[in-house]
Amino acid sequence: MRSPGIGPVTYRQLLARFGSAAAALQAVPDLARRGGGHAPRLWTRDQAEREIAAVDKLGAKYVTLGQGLYPPLLAELEDAPPVLIAKGDLNLLDRQSVAIVGARNASAAACRFARGLAHDLGGEGLVVVSGLARGIDSAAHDGALESGTIAVIAGGIDVFYPPENEERQRSIWERGLVLAEMPPGTEPRARHFPYRNRIIAGLSAGTVVVEAAPRSGSLITARLAAEAGREVMAVPGSPLDPRAQGCNQLIRDGATLIQSSADVAEAIRLPASSVRAERRAFNHGEALNGDDALGVVEQLLGPSPVPVDEIIRLSAASSGAVQMALLELDLAGRLDRHAGGKVSLRPA
Amino acid sequence: MRSPGIGPVTYRQLLARFGSAAAALQAVPDLARRGGGHAPRLWTRDQAEREIAAVDKLGAKYVTLGQGLYPPLLAELEDAPPVLIAKGDLNLLDRQSVAIVGARNASAAACRFARGLAHDLGGEGLVVVSGLARGIDSAAHDGALESGTIAVIAGGIDVFYPPENEERQRSIWERGLVLAEMPPGTEPRARHFPYRNRIIAGLSAGTVVVEAAPRSGSLITARLAAEAGREVMAVPGSPLDPRAQGCNQLIRDGATLIQSSADVAEAIRLPASSVRAERRAFNHGEALNGDDALGVVEQLLGPSPVPVDEIIRLSAASSGAVQMALLELDLAGRLDRHAGGKVSLRPA
Numbered sequence: 001m002r003s004p005g006i007g008p009v010t011y012r013q014l015l016a017r018f019g020s021a022a023a024a025l026q027a028v029p030d031l032a033r034r035g036g037g038h039a040p041r042l043w044t045r046d047q048a049e050r051e052i053a054a055v056d057k058l059g060a061k062y063v064t065l066g067q068g069l070y071p072p073l074l075a076e077l078e079d080a081p082p083v084l085i086a087k088g089d090l091n092l093l094d095r096q097s098v099a100i101v102g103a104r105n106a107s108a109a110a111c112r113f114a115r116g117l118a119h120d121l122g123g124e125g126l127v128v129v130s131g132l133a134r135g136i137d138s139a140a141h142d143g144a145l146e147s148g149t150i151a152v153i154a155g156g157i158d159v160f161y162p163p164e165n166e167e168r169q170r171s172i173w174e175r176g177l178v179l180a181e182m183p184p185g186t187e188p189r190a191r192h193f194p195y196r197n198r199i200i201a202g203l204s205a206g207t208v209v210v211e212a213a214p215r216s217g218s219l220i221t222a223r224l225a226a227e228a229g230r231e232v233m234a235v236p237g238s239p240l241d242p243r244a245q246g247c248n249q250l251i252r253d254g255a256t257l258i259q260s261s262a263d264v265a266e267a268i269r270l271p272a273s274s275v276r277a278e279r280r281a282f283n284h285g286e287a288l289n290g291d292d293a294l295g296v297v298e299q300l301l302g303p304s305p306v307p308v309d310e311i312i313r314l315s316a317a318s319s320g321a322v323q324m325a326l327l328e329l330d331l332a333g334r335l336d337r338h339a340g341g342k343v344s345l346r347p348a
Numbered sequence: 349m350r351s352p353g354i355g356p357v358t359y360r361q362l363l364a365r366f367g368s369a370a371a372a373l374q375a376v377p378d379l380a381r382r383g384g385g386h387a388p389r390l391w392t393r394d395q396a397e398r399e400i401a402a403v404d405k406l407g408a409k410y411v412t413l414g415q416g417l418y419p420p421l422l423a424e425l426e427d428a429p430p431v432l433i434a435k436g437d438l439n440l441l442d443r444q445s446v447a448i449v450g451a452r453n454a455s456a457a458a459c460r461f462a463r464g465l466a467h468d469l470g471g472e473g474l475v476v477v478s479g480l481a482r483g484i485d486s487a488a489h490d491g492a493l494e495s496g497t498i499a500v501i502a503g504g505i506d507v508f509y510p511p512e513n514e515e516r517q518r519s520i521w522e523r524g525l526v527l528a529e530m531p532p533g534t535e536p537r538a539r540h541f542p543y544r545n546r547i548i549a550g551l552s553a554g555t556v557v558v559e560a561a562p563r564s565g566s567l568i569t570a571r572l573a574a575e576a577g578r579e580v581m582a583v584p585g586s587p588l589d590p591r592a593q594g595c596n597q598l599i600r601d602g603a604t605l606i607q608s609s610a611d612v613a614e615a616i617r618l619p620a621s622s623v624r625a626e627r628r629a630f631n632h633g634e635a636l637n638g639d640d641a642l643g644v645v646e647q648l649l650g651p652s653p654v655p656v657d658e659i660i661r662l663s664a665a666s667s668g669a670v671q672m673a674l675l676e677l678d679l680a681g682r683l684d685r686h687a688g689g690k691v692s693l694r695p696a
Contacts, residue, residue, distance in 0.1 A: 109586065109588055110586075112588075113586075113587065113588055235586075235587060236584030236585065236586070236587070236592070236596055236599065236605070237584065237585065237586050238457065238458075238461075238583075238584070238585050238586065238589075238592075239461065239583060239584070239606075239607035239608065240457055240460075240461055241586075244584070244586075245607070248584055248605055248607055249607075251584065251599060251605045252604070252605045252607075252611070256600070257584070257596055257599045257600045257605075258587075259587035259593070259596055259597075259600075260587065263600070
């Protein structure tokens with residue numbers, strides 16, 4: 001997983017195809033060659049052992065895909081993180097959870113609302129997930145600190161960002177749970193935040209957005225929740241308040257309008273979307289037909305992202321054969337994977 | 349229409365059955381007897397002529413169901429007012445209109461929003477309909493006074509209610525249009541307001557609610573609009589603001605969230621609901637089978653309101669026969685008609 005060029009989707013497909021990480025590591029150079037590229041530089045055993053020692057020293061644990069502790073809802077994501085580093089109360093992973101996200105520069109009233117909502121959701125027995133950012137995220141964690149909260153952070157488990165949240169992060173280590181996908185010591189960079197957001201959305205039965213500007217990160221989390229077949233919820237505001245526009249637009253687009261924790265509880269207890277069932281069906285293997293498929297798939301791909309489903313339909317190849325071809329292109333460094341299960345050919 | 353005990357639904361059915369008001373007036377006593385009651389006291393020619401003279405003296409006009417000027421959308425209502433008294437610019441009845449309604453004690457911000465929305469809807473070529481009440485209604489009329497506004501009032505065309513709106517009502521006489529269902533001189537009473545609300549909803553392609561408390565008159569107008577198959581729209585607000593709860597609940601129940609006049613224009617230009625087509629189908633006559641139907645219908649009715657459609661289904665009689673039986677019971681003073689096309693037997 002730490003080898004450059006191997007993302008969560010590739011990781012999962014390699015393990016599904018080769019049964020174990022050891023077998024997959026052995027097969028990667030060959031697969032990459034077939035895809036027409038050079039083999040990725042693989043992480044070494046030594047590097048892995050150094051990270052494991054660091055995690056141990058921090059009092060943190062690994063939670064890995066396939067392990068009993070790994071949250072089943074998160075495992076449903078096609079790009080579920082294969083490895084998470086967790087510090088705090090791992091029992092929180094066993095309970096149903098709801099994400100609360102929103103603007104870093106939210107109004108005081110919205111922060112107060114988020115804190116109260118998080119507190120009340122705790123009363124409903126729900127764990128509150130958020131991203132430990134300023135504003136709404138911090139308010140949500142504070143409101144649910146007694147009842148149970150999970151902070152998913154973009155950097156390493158031991159990195160405090162924003163710096164003023166150090167005390168809050170330490171409190172959640174003690175009384176809640178902090179999750180990080182990146183190795184210890186990683187300073188969060190801009191590209192890490194969408195990865196973090198998919199974990200927030202993926203862990204949760206639903207995501208509530210409280211005050212968000214149009215085109216903000218919170219709306220990305222909402223979109224990821226919708227793509228995962230989870231409930232998207234939003235708190236409305238006056239059209240005269242620009243900070244309410246993102247949420248109002250979400251509601252116009254079909255998000256459930258939320259005024260209270262009861263509204264949230266009602267929404268997430270509705271029958272789950274059919275998306276999950278579809279995704280499970282998708283994971284059932286089919287016979288491979290690699291040689292033919294690789295050429296066809298390569299021809300169908302271009303620089304614009306297209307849904308994998310479309311490639312499968314257009315190629316007239318089996319889903320398994322297309323996935324294998326994409327895996328080979330990916331390992332050859334010739335594929336880009338995008339949000340929403342889209343792929344494109346990387347310009348040479 | 350002015351005869352006691354004859355409401356808009358009965359009026360319309362009598363005219364459909366007997367072809368003219370004169371023939372209907374002659375038939376009423378017999379029908380009432382068949383229904384098991386006494387004949388209603390009919391309005392006299394003299395009374396009618398006095399009202400007509402008063403309307404004329406006020407510079408107002410009658411607009412009657414079936415006349416070319418009568419707004420077609422309003423005519424679609426099962427309980428469309430057979431007679432309206434109109435003072436002002438009758439051309440406004442020819443243009444597509446949208447209702448803006450809301451709380452009398454609305455916040456200053458909401459009134460400002462309503463005024464701006466009404467102004468912008470005028471810019472979209474839409475006439476703004478409201479109820480000339482305090483608060484949101486007044487703001488909506490003010491915003492659309494230049495571009496076109498229709499005030500539907502609960503009392504007589506010459507009665508100013510609330511009194512402080514006298515100047516506003518005179519302005520709308522001059523530059524917009526005022527409509528009244530009640531005869532001149534009628535002081536509005538509580539029961540008149542829901543009737544007024546059905547005209548507001550019925551005239552309009554859609555109704556926008558701006559700030560409304562739960563269980564307020566504005567929500568009744570919204571319900572009437574929905575029942576008429578019109579677009580229901582609402583302006584959201586913070587859950588922390590109690591005055592936003594009615595609108596937020598409407599949106600939860602499926603109303604379109606509105607932030608601007610563009611949102612309204614988009615909503616009402618969507619294909620109309622199928623309700624209208626259904627209602628038209630309903631009006632096609634069927635063979636009468638009165639004697640059998642009256643007994644069956646009477647047996648099916650009780651003190652709790654039930655939908656007429658259910659009576660038709662349960663009676664196994666034709667729709668026309670059931671309507672005729674209901675008409676007879678109605679004229680006999682033994683039927684109550686309720687919102688949503690429900691009927692009940694009046695306790696003896």
